[in-house]
Amino acid sequence: GTGDVLAGMVLGLLAQGMSAFEGTSAAVWLHGAAARVFGPGLIAEDLPEMLPPALRELAGDASARSKKT
Numbered sequence: 269g270t271g272d273v274l275a276g277m278v279l280g281l282l283a284q285g286m287s288a289f290e291g292t293s294a295a296v297w298l299h300g301a302a303a304r305v306f307g308p309g310l311i312a313e314d315l316p317e318m319l320p321p322a323l324r325e326l327a328g329d330a331s332a333r334s335k336k337t
Contacts (some may be wrong), residue, residue, distance in 0.1 A: 273315045275300045298322055 274295060281291035301309050302318035305325065310318075 269316060270299070270310070270312045272304075273312050298326075301325060 277295035277299060278292050279301045281295055282288065286294065298319065300324070301322035302315050305321045307316050
């Protein structure tokens with residue numbers, strides 16, 4: 269289910285060299301953000317296609333913050 273997707277996300281980030289804390293934190297945040305993008309009715313199969321919009325949302329938030337400073 270969605271826990272399997274989360275575990276895969278964590279392992280993917282760890283394989284890229286992130287620390288266990290950072291990789292787990294990033295994966296949990298992204299997992300939740302992808303679920304918010306999709307909304308109610310999310311199933312595990314839906315999560316991977318929601319990751320790019322969640323990352324765009326994160327990038328948009330970061331650029332909005334940098335423009336304020």
